[in-house]
Amino acid sequence: MPSWINGLPAETLPVTDRGLAYGDGLFETIAVKAGQPLLFERHLQRLATGCSRLAIAADQSLIRSELLAFAAQLGDGVMKLILTRGDSLRGYAPAPMAEPRRILQGSAAPAYPPAHAEQGVYLFQCLTRLSEQPLLAGLKHLNRLEQVLARSEWQDSAYAEGLMCDTSGRIIEGVYSNVFLIKEGVLLTADLSRCGVAGVMRAELLAQARMLGIGTEVRDIQWLDLEQADEVFLSNSVYGVWPVRGFAQLNWPVGPLTRKLQDIARALLDV
């Protein structure tokens, strides 16, 4: 379906947009089923947090209604919202009257091999590290060159994802996924206060695990944690949960807690 800009069909945007000039904006990639956006409140919440932290004065209720209308037209697939600070004259200071720009794009759901979810995946060991910037950590902002560089490191389709460390060597996340470890029944995922994207599926799985009485920990993850993990899996708001079978010289079985959380993710995405 055609893209929308500020609610109207459009395939192009002005060259003066600050999203282009500086990556000055945010995005959300939202699964859509039967005309409904999935994990919708969590996507809206992360976007609002991003607007607040970047001081982008966007009308959140307008964004909500526009996303609902776009999803209804899309039917099934994935919709991507890019929200920029709007147009600029010259220089990093925003124009005083800049109006944020809402760009909506729809596409078919990505055709991942079913084996990724069923048998699990292998992870490439990315050399590109995530730099540490607390002011941007957790946000799904438009400055994504580190992910572009990391994704360009491998072409071999034997690797479904790549795992990234920060510049201090902590295990942080996949290029387009969050990572979870399970050790003695406790669910562990990386602290994202220095870098990384706080995924909405990550947040949802943490919340659901707590409701089920599963222990959760959000803290720094070191290589030793990977070595000692009983199970490892990835999460993402479009594909749900993929078990991880191998990374570098490490291997894991697809374990029961991974399957349980995968079922939860599936239920959320198979409306």
Add this chain to the structure above:
Amino acid sequence: MPSWINGLPAETLPVTDRGLAYGDGLFETIAVKAGQPLLFERHLQRLATGCSRLAIAADQSLIRSELLAFAAQLGDGVMKLILTRGDSLRGYAPAPMAEPRRILQGSAAPAYPPAHAEQGVYLFQCLTRLSEQPLLAGLKHLNRLEQVLARSEWQDSAYAEGLMCDTSGRIIEGVYSNVFLIKEGVLLTADLSRCGVAGVMRAELLAQARMLGIGTEVRDIQWLDLEQADEVFLSNSVYGVWPVRGFAQLNWPVGPLTRKLQDIARALLDV
């Protein structure tokens, strides 16, 4: 004058451009006088380095001829080239056949107060730090949220620029300038191998200083270096050199070496 995209007049670009989606590209801001781009070879060189490091397969000779043609039409002012990796389908991996996109915008030369160059400027102390990412350091890439955040920290026009440290506390650069210190006749500027933009005026001033037999040092700069500096100045390829009079509780006179290098910059920009 109208903008050009890939050599043709155009004011809009496709919403699928990776410059918008990920900040996946580079830019150059080039002063133009009497139809001629200034410091042209250095701008082209930095751009080519950026293309090489980001693996953007752009036609450098086409870029050169297009910039020359655009400058000739602009006459006097500033031209900005944004070079993106081109269009994307979905995901961080580039589309195999993606063609880089060249976006050219022209504007009048910025009207900085003449006092900035004559009497010198005062620097705001930015709290936003530069994250350390050797893979991107030195490049003028499109991931500029740190500069946007830093520039938003002050509105008081008493500060012409803001000074930024990296996350380890080293003094790196201004938001849109490089910084130089002079101590006992030696010219000192920050090592930019972890973060920062390697300005073309910075490179030119270092080269000219060496030719004049002035000692130069490119190394980490700490607060103590600022305290002990005899002179401090900023450089940028559009305004040239601004003496720095004050920063935090520190003050400096406008010294003779600053004036000498300012004259050199002026000669380069006043074709």
